[in-house]
Amino acid sequence: MIVRLVKMEFKPEEIAYFLNLFDEVKEQIRAFEGCEFLELLQGEKETGIFFTHSYWKDAKALETYRNSLLFKTTWAKTKLLFNAKPEAWSVEKFVNLR
Structure with missing residues (x-):
C-alpha cells in the first residue's frame, strides 16, 4: 500500500475556492x-496549509491516477491558487499500529 501526502499552501483569498473544488472532486x-x-x-x-492524505493499492494505481484526466484537470485549477510550492511524499505503509 502506498500512502500519499501532499502539502499545499494557498493564498488566503483562494481557500474557499479550493475547498469548493475539493468538495466537487473528492468522491x-x-x-x-x-x-x-x-x-x-x-x-x-x-x-492556509492543507494536506491531502490518501492510500493507494500500489504505486501503479497512484501513477494511473496522476496520469488521468481527473487529476490533470483538478491539478491545473489547484496549482493556480498556491502561495508556495507544493510538496509531496509517497511512502509505503510499514507498520499498522492497530
Missing part, C-alpha cells in the same frame, strides 16, 4: 480504481 477521487482512502487536513494554526 470521484475516492472512486478512482486503486484509491482506498482520501482525506483533507487543514493546519491548526496555519489555516
Whole structure:
C-alpha cells in the first residue's frame, strides 16, 4: 500500500475556492480504481496549509491516477491558487499500529 501526502499552501483569498473544488472532486477521487482512502487536513494554526492524505493499492494505481484526466484537470485549477510550492511524499505503509 502506498500512502500519499501532499502539502499545499494557498493564498488566503483562494481557500474557499479550493475547498469548493475539493468538495466537487473528492468522491470521484475516492472512486478512482486503486484509491482506498482520501482525506483533507487543514493546519491548526496555519489555516492556509492543507494536506491531502490518501492510500493507494500500489504505486501503479497512484501513477494511473496522476496520469488521468481527473487529476490533470483538478491539478491545473489547484496549482493556480498556491502561495508556495507544493510538496509531496509517497511512502509505503510499514507498520499498522492497530
